[in-house]
Amino acid sequence: MAADIVSTDPILATGRTGRLSPVNRRRWDNFKANRRGFWSFWIFLVLFGLSLCAEFIANDKPILVSYKGELLVPALVQYPEEKFLGDMGFLAITDYGSAEISDEIKANGWMIWPPIRYSYQTANSNIPHSAPTKPFWLMDKAERCSGYPQGENDPGCTLGNLNWLGTDDQARDVAARMIYGFRISVLFGLCLTIASAIVGVTAGAVQGYFGGWTDLLLQRFIEIWSSMPVLYILLIIAAILPPGFFILLGIMLLFSWVGFVGIVRAEFLRARNFEYVRAARALGVNNRTIMFRHLLPNAMVATLTFLPFILSGSITTLTSLDFLGFGMPPGSASLGELISQGKSNLQAPWLGLTAFVVMSVMLSLLIFIGEAARDAFDPRKTFR
Amino acid sequence: MTDTLLSVRNLSVAFHQGGKTTTAVDGVSFDIKRGEVVALVGESGSGKSVSANSILKLLPYPSASHPSGEILFNGKDLMTASDADLRQVRGNDITMIFQEPMTSLNPLHSIERQIAEILDLHQGITGAAARARVLELLNQVGIREPEKRLAAYPHELSGGQRQRVMIAMALANRPELLIADEPTTALDVTVQAQILALLKTLKDEHGMSMLFITHDLGIVRKIADRVCVMTKGKIVETGPTAEIFANPQHAYTRHLLASEPKGVPPVSDTSKPVVMQAEDMKVWFPIKAGFLRKVVDHVKAVDGIDLTLRAGQTLGVVGESGSGKTTLGLALTRLISSKGRVSFIGNDIAGYSFKQMRPLRNRMQIVFQDPFGSLSPRMAVSDIIAEGLKVHEPSLSEKERDARVAASLEEVGLDAATRWRYPHEFSGGQRQRIAIARAMVLKPQFVMLDEPTSALDMSVQAQVVDLLRDLQAKHSLAYLFISHDLKVVRALANDMIVMRLGKVVEQGPSERIFTAPQEDYTKALMAAAFNMEAVDVPAVRQ
Numbered sequence: 001m002a003a004d005i006v007s008t009d010p011i012l013a014t015g016r017t018g019r020l021s022p023v024n025r026r027r028w029d030n031f032k033a034n035r036r037g038f039w040s041f042w043i044f045l046v047l048f049g050l051s052l053c054a055e056f057i058a059n060d061k062p063i064l065v066s067y068k069g070e071l072l073v074p075a076l077v078q079y080p081e082e083k084f085l086g087d088m089g090f091l092a093i094t095d096y097g098s099a100e101i102s103d104e105i106k107a108n109g110w111m112i113w114p115p116i117r118y119s120y121q122t123a124n125s126n127i128p129h130s131a132p133t134k135p136f137w138l139m140d141k142a143e144r145c146s147g148y149p150q151g152e153n154d155p156g157c158t159l160g161n162l163n164w165l166g167t168d169d170q171a172r173d174v175a176a177r178m179i180y181g182f183r184i185s186v187l188f189g190l191c192l193t194i195a196s197a198i199v200g201v202t203a204g205a206v207q208g209y210f211g212g213w214t215d216l217l218l219q220r221f222i223e224i225w226s227s228m229p230v231l232y233i234l235l236i237i238a239a240i241l242p243p244g245f246f247i248l249l250g251i252m253l254l255f256s257w258v259g260f261v262g263i264v265r266a267e268f269l270r271a272r273n274f275e276y277v278r279a280a281r282a283l284g285v286n287n288r289t290i291m292f293r294h295l296l297p298n299a300m301v302a303t304l305t306f307l308p309f310i311l312s313g314s315i316t317t318l319t320s321l322d323f324l325g326f327g328m329p330p331g332s333a334s335l336g337e338l339i340s341q342g343k344s345n346l347q348a349p350w351l352g353l354t355a356f357v358v359m360s361v362m363l364s365l366l367i368f369i370g371e372a373a374r375d376a377f378d379p380r381k382t383f384r
Numbered sequence: 385m386t387d388t389l390l391s392v393r394n395l396s397v398a399f400h401q402g403g404k405t406t407t408a409v410d411g412v413s414f415d416i417k418r419g420e421v422v423a424l425v426g427e428s429g430s431g432k433s434v435s436a437n438s439i440l441k442l443l444p445y446p447s448a449s450h451p452s453g454e455i456l457f458n459g460k461d462l463m464t465a466s467d468a469d470l471r472q473v474r475g476n477d478i479t480m481i482f483q484e485p486m487t488s489l490n491p492l493h494s495i496e497r498q499i500a501e502i503l504d505l506h507q508g509i510t511g512a513a514a515r516a517r518v519l520e521l522l523n524q525v526g527i528r529e530p531e532k533r534l535a536a537y538p539h540e541l542s543g544g545q546r547q548r549v550m551i552a553m554a555l556a557n558r559p560e561l562l563i564a565d566e567p568t569t570a571l572d573v574t575v576q577a578q579i580l581a582l583l584k585t586l587k588d589e590h591g592m593s594m595l596f597i598t599h600d601l602g603i604v605r606k607i608a609d610r611v612c613v614m615t616k617g618k619i620v621e622t623g624p625t626a627e628i629f630a631n632p633q634h635a636y637t638r639h640l641l642a643s644e645p646k647g648v649p650p651v652s653d654t655s656k657p658v659v660m661q662a663e664d665m666k667v668w669f670p671i672k673a674g675f676l677r678k679v680v681d682h683v684k685a686v687d688g689i690d691l692t693l694r695a696g697q698t699l700g701v702v703g704e705s706g707s708g709k710t711t712l713g714l715a716l717t718r719l720i721s722s723k724g725r726v727s728f729i730g731n732d733i734a735g736y737s738f739k740q741m742r743p744l745r746n747r748m749q750i751v752f753q754d755p756f757g758s759l760s761p762r763m764a765v766s767d768i769i770a771e772g773l774k775v776h777e778p779s780l781s782e783k784e785r786d787a788r789v790a791a792s793l794e795e796v797g798l799d800a801a802t803r804w805r806y807p808h809e810f811s812g813g814q815r816q817r818i819a820i821a822r823a824m825v826l827k828p829q830f831v832m833l834d835e836p837t838s839a840l841d842m843s844v845q846a847q848v849v850d851l852l853r854d855l856q857a858k859h860s861l862a863y864l865f866i867s868h869d870l871k872v873v874r875a876l877a878n879d880m881i882v883m884r885l886g887k888v889v890e891q892g893p894s895e896r897i898f899t900a901p902q903e904d905y906t907k908a909l910m911a912a913a914f915n916m917e918a919v920d921v922p923a924v925r926q
Contacts, residue, residue, distance in 0.1 A: 275758035279822070282717060283772040284745030293771075297762045 030376040037372020044365040051183035058116035058176035061096055066109035075114070099156070117160040118173035120180040120333035124163060126156065131171040132341075132348040136162035166350045168341050174354055180333035182358055188249065189314040193307055195253050200260025201303060205291055207261065208268025215265070226258045238326040248327065252317060259310060260303060267299035301377045308370030312363050319359065335359055388456075389593050390416040390439070390478075390561055395453030397434050397443065397617075408434045410617040411452070416561065421587065421594040423604040423625070425640070426614035427841035428812070432597050435614070436563050439595075440474050457561075476506040479554035483566040485546035489538040495522075495549050496534040502556045521552040524589075526582055543705070544575035548582070555586060562587075563595045568603065572704035572868065577912035580607055599841060601640065605629060606916040613637045643843035645875040647853055649698055652878045652893060656694040659830050659862040660716060660748075665689045665724040667708070667715050667886075685711040686722065687886035695829065696856065698863040700877030700894060702870060702909070708886040709866045713832045716864065717748055729829060746776040749823035753835035755815035759807040765818055766803035769793070772826045792825040793818075796851060813844035817851070824855060832864045837872050849875050870913040874898055882906050 032038050056063055061074035072079060074096060081089025084104050094101060097117065105111050118124065126147035127133045136144045141152055144162060148154035165174040203222075207215045234251055241247050271277060272295065280290050321327035322336020335355050342352025397409040409431040416422045424432040437443050439455055439462065455462040462473065482488045490498060499518045503509040509517060515534070522530035525548040538546055547567060554562055564583065568576040584607060587594055596608055604611055604625065611628045613621040613636065621634040632638045668682035685708040693699050701709045715722035718733060718741050726734045728744060736744075752758040759768055769789045773780060780788070790800035796817040807815055816836060823831055833852070837845040849872060856863060867873050873880060873894065880894040882905070890897055890906045901907045911917045 275752045275754055276760040278719065279750060279752060279758050279819070280771060282719060282745065282748075282750040283822075283826075284742040284775050285771060286742075286775075293763075294760055 027376045030378075031372050034372035034375055037368050037375075040365045040368035041372070044362075044369060047182070047362075047365075048186055051179055051186070054179045054183055055114075057114050058118060058120070058173070058179050059114045060117060060119045060122040061094075062111040062113050065096075065105060065111040067105055067111075068108045097156075097161075113160050115160060116164065116173065116176050116179075118163075118176040120177045121172065121331060122176070123171040124161075124167055124173060125171070126161070127163075127167060127171050131167050132169050132345055132351060133163060133167045133171070134348075135164060135166040135350055137164075165354050166348065168338070168351060169345055169348075174338070174350065177333045177338060178335075178354055178358055181335040181338060182362065184245075184328070184333060185315045185318060185335055185362070188245065188318050189311045191249055192252055192256060192314040193311045195249070196257040196310070197260055197303060197307065199253065199257035201264050201296075201299065203257065204261040204264025205268050205295065205299065208265040209272055209287070209291055209295065211269065211272075222258055222261055226255070228255070230255045234321065235326055238321075243327065243329050245328065248318070248321070252314070256310070256314065260306070263302040263306065264299045267302055268295055271295050271298045305370075305374045305377050308366050308373060312366040312370070315362065315366075387418060388415045389418045389420075389458065390595075391456040392435070392439070393454045393456070395435060395438060395455065396451045397431070397438055397448060398451055399448050401447060407451075408617055409438070412614070412617070412619050414612050414619060414622060416593045416595060418560075418593055419587075419591050421596055421607055421609045423596045423598060423608035423611045424614055425598060425601065425604055425611055427599055427640075427843065429616075430614045431617040432614050433565055436480075436565055436595060436597050439563065440478060440480065441470055442480075472506075475502055475559075476557045477559055478561045478563065479557070479559040480563040480565065481547070481550045481554050481567045483569050485543060485550050485570065486538065488550055489546060491538050494535050494537055495541075499549070499553050499556055502553055506557045517556070518552075521556055522549075524555065524586065525549070525552045526578075527552075542575075543571050544578060547571060547575075547579055551579075551582065551586070555590065558590060559592060561593045561595065563597070565597045566599070569598070569600075573870070573912040574704065574908055574918070576603075577916050577918040580916055581918045583607065601629075601842070602914075602916055613640065639843060643846045645837075645846045645849045645872050647850065647875050649853075649874075649876050649878040649894065650696055650856065652697065653694070656696055656860075658692055659695050659729055660691075660693040660864070661725075661727045662689065662691050662716060663725045665691075665712070665715060665722055665726065667711050667720060667722045684708075684886045686715060688724075689881070689883075689888055691881065691891075693830070693862045693864060695862050696860040697879065698856065698865050698877040700873040700880035701864065701866045701883060702868065702873055702880055703883035704868060704909075706885075707883040709883050710834055711886075712883070713750075713834055713864055713866050717750055717832050719750075742775070746772065746826040747828050748830045748832070749826060749828040750832045750834065751816070751819050751823050751836045754839050755812050755819055756807075756839070758819050759815055761807055764804050764806055765793075765810075768807070768818065769803070769822045769825050772822065776826060788825055789821075792821040795824060795855070796821045811844075812840050813847060816840060816844075816848055820848075820851065820855070824859075827859070828861070830862045830864070832866070834866045835868070838867065838869060845872065852876065870898075870910065882909070 031041075050057065055075050059075050063073070063075050065072040065074055067084065072083075074094065078092075079094050081091040081094045081101070083089070084094065084101055096102065096105075096111070102111075124133075124147075128139065128143055128146040145152045145154060145157035148157045151157075163173050163175070165178065167173055168177065203218065207218050233255075237251050238248075241251075268291075274294075277290060277294050280294055285293075318327060319334070319336040319339070322334040323340045324336075325340070327336055328334050335358060338351060338355040339359075342348070342355055345351055392415070393413050395409060395412045396407060398405050398407050412431070412435055414422065414424075424435065426432045434443065438450065438453075439457075441462065450463060453463065457473065457478065462470065465473070489495070496515070496518055499521060500510070500514040503514050503517055518534065519530050522533065527533055527545060527548055533541075538549075541549065550567075567583070568579050571579065580603065583594070594607075596604070598604060608625045611621075611623065611625050612619045613628070613634065615636050621628065621632070621637045628637065629641065632641055665686055666684070666688055667686040668684050670679040671681045671683060672678065673680045687708075689712060691699060701712060703709045711720065714720045716726060718726075718736060722734070724734065725732065729747060731744065733741065733744065759765075763771075766786070766789050769792060770785050773785050773788060777785075789803055793800045793803055798814060798817050798821070802810075807818065810818065816839075820836075836852070837848050840848060852863070853876065855861060863876070865873060865877050877894045879892070880897055881891045882889040882897065882903070884905055890901065890903050897906060898910070901910055
């Protein structure tokens with residue numbers, strides 16, 4: 001019998017280590033081996049991380065202000081004009097771009113502006129000609145500063161105040177709207193994907209695990225549910241309820257969870273008869289623990305493989321709703337609205353081109369990541 | 385007729401995966417003469433199947449490669465042959481039959497079409513001539529009423545019949561060499577004996593050679609002229625069968641020959657307390673038909689079985705696949721519902737719900753057949769063993785639980801330091817020990833062992849049998865031992881039940897049943913299991 005005893009390995013014998021389980025280790029290595037997917041993953045993470053800090057990149061308020069020895073953070077905290085002008089100020093939100101305020105602050109301290117001095121809603125009041133205006137690098141110096149009171153010599157005509165990608169038809173900065181629009185698209189996609197994964201995986205798990213009548217009834221329900229004309233229902237609900245991030249999320253969630261049910265149900269049906277599941281049942285482990293501990297990890301592989309594709313699908317749906325005008329409330333930064341502006345202002349190609357480039361880069365990155373994740377989870381795939 | 389048909393010289397096979405190279409076969413050489421049966425014997429992982437598959441180059445190239453070696457068939461090197469030349473040899477001069485007859489036949493084609501395809505490919509026979517030849521072949525391999533079977537699909541045939549069809553396909557072009565890769569492992573003992581007898585007669589009739597790959601020494605003794613013993617990718621001993629069995633030279637051969645399950649079962653003792661008792665147990669699965677899904681009939685998986693099991697005793701349940709022995713075990717442990725009275729340590733558990741059963745679950749445990757399937761691949765060994773403790777003794781602290789896990793691992797002969805590893809890092813025998821440790825950690829009184837040794841190599845089988853017997857003596861455990869392997873049952877069980885189609889054929893002390901079986905069916909089973917002899921009695925035919 002002694003021959004069968006596993007020899008003691010000093011490294012392994014020291015106890016549980018924080019290492020990844022060998023299965024996950026292999027998957028991570030496989031993911032890394034797909035260079036395109038791996039780089040897409042990092043580029044996407046950096047872009048998403050940057051867009052989360054959008055308030056410090058594109059904003060009509062300075063990041064940091066030192067005023068009379070006091071440090072202020074206007075990007076995060078709202079200060080009324082009274083703070084700087086005393087009784088002279090009457091605006092509740094300070095307009096830091098105005099000459100009065102900036103002169104006052106410069107006289108008593110300093111301020112640091114973000115690289116782009118517009119938020120997604122700020123209209124540029126010094127545009128050289130009627131909106132939409134061209135990106136500044138398509139105009140000569142005299143033209144691009146012609147909107148400012150002192151022309152070329154105006155202190156306000158600086159790089160941060162110029163519109164890098166031009167403005168839209170309401171004189172709002174396209175670059176700022178692009179950054180905020182990217183952020184809201186990805187956040188919406190992530191929220192929708194995670195929420196529908198939770199609902200869909202739960203429904204699929206219950207169906208697959210209990211089978212029988214539960215499965216039959218839910219399957220019929222899903223068949224009826226998924227044959228609804230989703231777009232028309234969305235239009236009707238959008239007409240009744242006020243549009244907004246969470247309302248839209250809720251409406252789309254009603255229909256998007258169905259996509260997960262099929263694969264998860266199949267995995268649970270297959271795995272519930274595995275011997276280790278039977279062994280757990282013989283040990284007296286309850287159904288919920290069995291589903292979470294033994295069955296869910298099996299189904300997660302299929303689900304995770306799906307996620308990046310569902311994510312890109314959700315983003316596209318939001319964009320198309322915005323394009324049709326049934327999406328986010330008017331004024332919010334959205335790529336769909338940018339596309340529709342591009343459509344109605346064909347003389348201003350920078351609108352459509354910006355939206356196109358952002359959408360295609362974002363979706364391509366997600367698809368590349370999805371491909372790499374799918375290959376990484378494929379047990380039969382071998383990499384050299 | 386004594387010239388060499390196939391000569392394998394210094395064959396090596398290497399597999400590359402994830403930047404690592406493993407040598408599965410290392411410098412193997414053997415010859416097969418015309419009309420000779422050579423057996424390649426070894427345990428799982430010894431490289432015997434890989435060697436056989438290399439002959440026809442059926443390995444997954446390019447992840448597999450041959451660093452060295454030549455394979456001379458009729459003087460021609462198959463290793464350097466072109467793909468077109470190889471296709472001429474495959475299925476024509478050299479044919480193969482595989483272990484699993486279900487997956488080696490295409491489920492979407494009738495058997496006539498599958499056999500005729502080979503005739504068409506290599507000999508260009510089609511139409512009426514092909515049909516006549518197919519009928520002739522089916523007759524040869526002993527399929528009754530072949531005319532009616534021509535249009536049958538694989539799922540309509542039993543396992544034995546499927547393997548006969550595979551043999552018919554292999555013989556279709558009168559090959560010179562037949563490679564049989566564990567052809568009887570997936571079959572019941574009585575069917576195995578029939579297939580072996582068939583292969584032997586066919587070999588004599590056609591004068592072909594055979595390369596027989598197996599782990600079962602009983603089969604080798606029955607069928608082979610010469611034996612090559614393989615371990616760890618090398619052939620350690622070659623010689624005539626009789627000589628190897630009488631006078632093994634290499635230590636590994638001796639180890640293999642000595643590894644039959646040995647030992648005596650516990651003595652029957654009616655004074656011991658009764659642990660499990662069942663009366664008139666029935667498990668019927670309804671067959672529904674028609675538009676309203678009315679129950680028209682039942683599959684009687686278990687049909688009226690009485691049994692009594694006492695502490696420290698083992699009841700063996702023997703039967704072929706489909707006899708209902710596993711269903712009986714699952715019904716006793718209340719994993720499926722049944723009719724009839726079941727009592728377990730004084731509780732009448734027949735009507736208990738899953739919740740009511742939970743407090744009793746730690747007293748009854750199950751060890752399953754497949755040590756690869758019964759351990760969750762995503763959990764460390766310590767978590768697998770501790771799972772039952774978390775349910776039944778939630779008051780234990782992390783430390784106490786860990787101590788219990790370590791103790792139970794040592795009890796089954798594993799190093800407690802290995803408990804942080806994952807199941808895939810263990811061999812089959814070690815995994816089965818882990819499964820046993822998972823059952824033992826709860827200190828049960830009754831353990832259902834569902835073919836716990838069937839998936840293991842011979843020498844490991846004997847170790848597990850010894851371990852089970854030691855544990856039984858130490859804890860006075862009651863075992864329900866379900867197996868189709870009569871040798872293992874003889875070494876463990878003091879009482880036994882022979883089951884067939886859900887009913888008891890014979891029941892009583894195992895000594896009496898082994899020495900003096902009363903029923904024809906039991907006699908046929910014994911002959912097939914111990915002597916590999918096919919007894920053609922009506923009781924065996926399906």
